[in-house]
Amino acid sequence: MSFIHFTIGEFACKCGCGANRIDEELVRRLDWIRAAYYPWTLNVSSGYRCAARDRAVGGNGNHPTGLAADLIVSKGARLRDFILACHAAGIPRIVLYHNLPHVHVDMVPNRPEGIYIR
Ligand SMILES: [Zn+2]
Ligand SMILES: [Zn+2]
DSSP states (O other): OOOSSOOGGGGSOTTTTOOOOOOHHHHHHHHHIIIIIOOSOOEEEEOOOOHHHHHHTTOOSSGGGTOEEEEEOOSTHHHHHHHHHHHHHTOOEEEEOSSOSEEEEEOOTTSOOEEEEO
């Protein structure tokens, strides 16, 4: 599968192990968001993480499923547009952080759906 904006390589584990089991459907939806709905920069700060990397950064197992990504999204109106686009694209879970610059999105099954602030 090829994408307009993203490459699968952008979602590889950043620990240096080179592993990348990112889910292509997640990337497809993010690509659609960026192409159709959010025509601004969307940098991947974390995509797939191996289990060791996830532990090292205090993750809770979402990224090792390949169904989660962290993105740098502009705040204000653009953040609103991004969230609306996530809903339109069928991305069920969004987490915003008070003290971290990225927005977490995931499609991990059997987790509560909605927008969360941590
Ligand atoms: Zn790794
Ligand atoms: Zn995340």
